[in-house]
Amino acid sequence: MAVPRFWREIPNRYNLVGMRCGNCNKVLFPPRYICPYCRRMGKLEPYRLKRRGKVITYTVVHAAADGFEDQAPYVLAIVELDDGPRLTAQVTDCNTNEIKIGDEVEIVFRRMGEEGQDGVIHYGFKARRV
Amino acid sequence: MRDVAVIGVGLTKFGELWDVSFRQMMMEAGARAIEDAEIDGKQIDAMYVGNMSSGQFIRQEHISSIVADHAGLVPIPSTRVEGACASGGLALRQAVIAVASGIHDIVVAGGIEKMTDVLSGEATGALATAADQEWEVFVGATFPGLYALMARRHMYEYGTTEEQMAMVAVKNHHNACFNTCAQYKMEITVEDVLKSPVVTSPIKLLDCSPITDGAACVILAPMEKARKFTDIPIVVAGTGQASDTISLHGRSSLTSLRATTEAAQTAYKMARVKPDDIDLAEVHDCFTIAEIMAIEDLGFCRKGEGGKVTEQGETAIGGRIPVNTSGGLKGKGHPVGATGIAQAVEIVLQLRGEAGKRQSDGAEVGLAHNVGGSGGTAVVHVLRRGD
Amino acid sequence: MDVGIVGYGVYIPRYRIRVEEIAKVWGDDPENVKRGLLIEEKSVPAPDEDTATIAVEAARNAVKQTGIDPQDIGAIYVGSESHPYAVKPTATIVAEAIEATPDLTAADYEFACKAGTVGIQTCMGAVEAGMIKYGMAIGSDTAQGAPGDALEYTAAAGGCAFIVGRNENKSLATIDDTYSYTTDTPDFWRREMRSYPKHGGRFTGKPAYFKHVLAAANGLLRKLQLTPQDFAHVVFHQPNGKFPLLAAKELGFSNEQVKLGLMAPKIGNTYSGSTMIGLAAILDQAKPGERILAVSYGSGAGSDAFSIVVRDGIEDKRDAAPKVLDYVDQRVLIDYATYVKFRKLLVK
Numbered sequence: 001m002a003v004p005r006f007w008r009e010i011p012n013r014y015n016l017v018g019m020r021c022g023n024c025n026k027v028l029f030p031p032r033y034i035c036p037y038c039r040r041m042g043k044l045e046p047y048r049l050k051r052r053g054k055v056i057t058y059t060v061v062h063a064a065a066d067g068f069e070d071q072a073p074y075v076l077a078i079v080e081l082d083d084g085p086r087l088t089a090q091v092t093d094c095n096t097n098e099i100k101i102g103d104e105v106e107i108v109f110r111r112m113g114e115e116g117q118d119g120v121i122h123y124g125f126k127a128r129r130v
Numbered sequence: 131m132r133d134v135a136v137i138g139v140g141l142t143k144f145g146e147l148w149d150v151s152f153r154q155m156m157m158e159a160g161a162r163a164i165e166d167a168e169i170d171g172k173q174i175d176a177m178y179v180g181n182m183s184s185g186q187f188i189r190q191e192h193i194s195s196i197v198a199d200h201a202g203l204v205p206i207p208s209t210r211v212e213g214a215c216a217s218g219g220l221a222l223r224q225a226v227i228a229v230a231s232g233i234h235d236i237v238v239a240g241g242i243e244k245m246t247d248v249l250s251g252e253a254t255g256a257l258a259t260a261a262d263q264e265w266e267v268f269v270g271a272t273f274p275g276l277y278a279l280m281a282r283r284h285m286y287e288y289g290t291t292e293e294q295m296a297m298v299a300v301k302n303h304h305n306a307c308f309n310t311c312a313q314y315k316m317e318i319t320v321e322d323v324l325k326s327p328v329v330t331s332p333i334k335l336l337d338c339s340p341i342t343d344g345a346a347c348v349i350l351a352p353m354e355k356a357r358k359f360t361d362i363p364i365v366v367a368g369t370g371q372a373s374d375t376i377s378l379h380g381r382s383s384l385t386s387l388r389a390t391t392e393a394a395q396t397a398y399k400m401a402r403v404k405p406d407d408i409d410l411a412e413v414h415d416c417f418t419i420a421e422i423m424a425i426e427d428l429g430f431c432r433k434g435e436g437g438k439v440t441e442q443g444e445t446a447i448g449g450r451i452p453v454n455t456s457g458g459l460k461g462k463g464h465p466v467g468a469t470g471i472a473q474a475v476e477i478v479l480q481l482r483g484e485a486g487k488r489q490s491d492g493a494e495v496g497l498a499h500n501v502g503g504s505g506g507t508a509v510v511h512v513l514r515r516g517d
Numbered sequence: 518m519d520v521g522i523v524g525y526g527v528y529i530p531r532y533r534i535r536v537e538e539i540a541k542v543w544g545d546d547p548e549n550v551k552r553g554l555l556i557e558e559k560s561v562p563a564p565d566e567d568t569a570t571i572a573v574e575a576a577r578n579a580v581k582q583t584g585i586d587p588q589d590i591g592a593i594y595v596g597s598e599s600h601p602y603a604v605k606p607t608a609t610i611v612a613e614a615i616e617a618t619p620d621l622t623a624a625d626y627e628f629a630c631k632a633g634t635v636g637i638q639t640c641m642g643a644v645e646a647g648m649i650k651y652g653m654a655i656g657s658d659t660a661q662g663a664p665g666d667a668l669e670y671t672a673a674a675g676g677c678a679f680i681v682g683r684n685e686n687k688s689l690a691t692i693d694d695t696y697s698y699t700t701d702t703p704d705f706w707r708r709e710m711r712s713y714p715k716h717g718g719r720f721t722g723k724p725a726y727f728k729h730v731l732a733a734a735n736g737l738l739r740k741l742q743l744t745p746q747d748f749a750h751v752v753f754h755q756p757n758g759k760f761p762l763l764a765a766k767e768l769g770f771s772n773e774q775v776k777l778g779l780m781a782p783k784i785g786n787t788y789s790g791s792t793m794i795g796l797a798a799i800l801d802q803a804k805p806g807e808r809i810l811a812v813s814y815g816s817g818a819g820s821d822a823f824s825i826v827v828r829d830g831i832e833d834k835r836d837a838a839p840k841v842l843d844y845v846d847q848r849v850l851i852d853y854a855t856y857v858k859f860r861k862l863l864v865k
Contacts, residue, residue: 059333062329066255073328076271078379087379101282110566111570
């Protein structure tokens with residue numbers, strides 16, 4: 001991923017900073033620039049989401065995404081965060097036969113990949129069962 | 131607004147076409163359609179070409195110009211339409227709208243994808259650009275992975291089984307055996323599917339549609355002029371399209387594609403039909419679970435019963451609602467941009483009674499369903515015999 | 518001086534490889550190895566962990582334990598010998614990840630295994646001088662041992678963050694003073710762009726580790742006019758489980774005094790994290806009024822000694838974040854093949 005593109009999203013990826021709409025009070029993550037519910041009436045402000053949620057579906061990925069080959073097979077899940085929004089994340093430090101729908105997770109800071117040996121290292125969020 | 135009819139169809143073989151280039155494929159499909167319609171190329175007023183990723187597969191954009199150029203049809207208006215795997219269906223809809231509006235008379239809707247010039251790893255990477263790059267692919271999601279997340283939830287909520295998903299693959303490969311253009315004309319068993327390597331649980335290799343080269347083409351005309359060209363014009367009775375969030379985690383449901391239900395409702399309303407009136411359908415089975423969800427979302431069975439309905443043979447040739455008589459994306463192949471058009475070609479052949487050993491007898495009303503990505507786009511067409 | 522430890526946080530990856538697993542591959546006698554090094558197993562970072570991710574989790578734990586506003590942190594220093602970049606500091610990644618940016622100074626340190634404690638000294642000076650309200654010093658490493666080398670049994674991964682501030686800001690222990698002993702001694706080194714360190718074998722003992730550790734300890738005791746008996750606990754840098762016991766004995770400390778801080782037998786040598794994790798383990802259990810001597814060692818060479826006194830109120834504060842033993846006890850055993858894959862020595 002290009003340097004400026006990754007850098008722009010550091011607060012979102014490192015600290016789960018999303019938006020909250022002052023009009024309808026919904027919390028939005030990943031970040032958006034218009035409230036999908038209120039559109040022009042929406043008043044979006046930065047909001048840091050709590051790093052807790054639960055697994056609502058998962059898969060064990062064998063044919064890995066680019067940059068994830070050394071971790072295959074790995075668990076990928078959709079997590080419903082305590083603040084409401086859902087996000088997609090790898091469940092790290094998890095045996096592939098141990099994951100269940102309903103598992104409680106916390107969001108942790110991990111290495112996501114790199115732009116090759118000479119390039120920038122990407123950090124971001126993953127889920128980890130509590 | 132005028133009624134629109136299909137007056138000609140054509141498609142190439144689908145498969146790994148090492149000897150055939152992008153430009154050649156489009157010409158082949160187009161030539162067959164023109165021959166089928168018995169028109170002269172000069173009569174064509176405009177063209178719409180569906181293609182997802184020529185930039186990534188053959189490092190060429192601006193294919194609207196290339197296709198018009200190599201077809202010898204410049205200077206007619208030519209437009210490339212993109213909506214990931216729904217590109218073909220979207221091109222068809224744009225062509226239908228152009229004819230219905232009266233702006234153009236004879237319009238070509240084509241679809242094409244040349245996927246095998248690059249290594250399979252690059253091909254799957256290109257396909258993954260249909261997903262959310264920032265919040266799905268970057269965090270480790272693969273395109274099959276997104277459908278696997280839907281499959282797992284569908285199993286959790288409705289008890290759908292891996293065996294039922296496998297039966298979709300078995301049916302579609304069986305149907306492909308009767309389709310000379312299909313990529314995988316081979317019978318497989320449920321056990322073959324269950325034993326195939328896991329790609330991303332619960333999706334296994336034989337649950338996945340392949341990487342394919344191919345092109346397809348339909349020619350449209352206003353119904354009022356269609357009889358000049360064909361004895362059996364096939365009317366595009368309804369067209370519907372809808373969008374949804376790019377990412378799966380942004381959707382309201384993990385087990386249903388809202389874009390499909392919305393697009394279908396629009397198409398059904400326009401065609402003045404209900405799901406029960408549909409005699410057969412080509413649906414978007416990029417993965418076996420996608421067909422199960424599609425027949426639910428299109429209203430052919432109740433939500434959650436797609437697996438059971440498949441198991442009971444209701445979607446086989448000769449069943450209550452034959453689905454993917456062509457072999458579907460699974461058996462016929464999935465040259466991404468061409469798929470939506472190829473689906474329409476199959477329905478047209480079936481409604482004309484020209485589908486040979488895979489014919490669904492007495493078919494009068496057919497449906498084509500094409501999806502982009504994990505459901506960010508869907509387009510549905512209802513076609514009816516015009517006589 | 519009027520500075521103290523306001524709080525601390527640790528993180529140790531959960532994977533462990535036992536001495537037996539490594540010995541099997543190279544044909545060593547595991548009992549001999551265990552006897553010689555007093556190590557049973559070591560921590561191994563997961564493929565998606567590195568010095569930065571470990572530092573971040575330790576730092577977040579420290580912030581959580583203290584409840585301070587990260588915007589009040591005026592300096593962050595990360596010491597390591599396995600910084601993810603040769604040029605681009607780990608400290609800014611940590612600063613961003615704990616939302617301490619942008620009003621602060623930051624930098625990375627390198628001084629082999631004492632790069633973290635050097636950061637503590639820097640923070641002490643800055644706080645004492647009134648330059649900053651809080652300073653954070655982190656020691657974090659994902660150490661590499663060359664396959665088949667003795668260091669393979671001990672080179673481990675872990676990190677610890679200390680928040681330093683004035684005692685009036687509810688410190689849980691005071692740092693009475695610090696003393697360092699530094700010389701140019703090439704006992705253990707790694708050249709630019711080489712993967713693994715080299716060392717001088719037995720030269721790393723008496724002329725290196727022991728000379729500097731003993732000199733720093735004695736230097737501080739002299740400065741403060743204290744004796745070993747004045748301390749409830751002592752913790753040294755732990756390249757293995759044996760050196761700290763030998764150093765303690767030389768100085769006149771008992772095994773009992775070393776016990777609480779001796780983590781190496783269960784997690785290996787966490788390099789820049791080693792002394793700090795040992796100190797954190799002591800603080801997790803120490804009682805108010807107890808005095809602690811902490812002596813780090815960094816090859817190249819130098820030693821930082823600290824005299825620390827535990828204050829009232831520590832019992833209430835230290836439960837707010839996971840403790841050292843919580844991480845030590847959370848372990849998943851792996852075999853050598855998995856270890857090599859995790860360490861990216863086997864790449865597809």
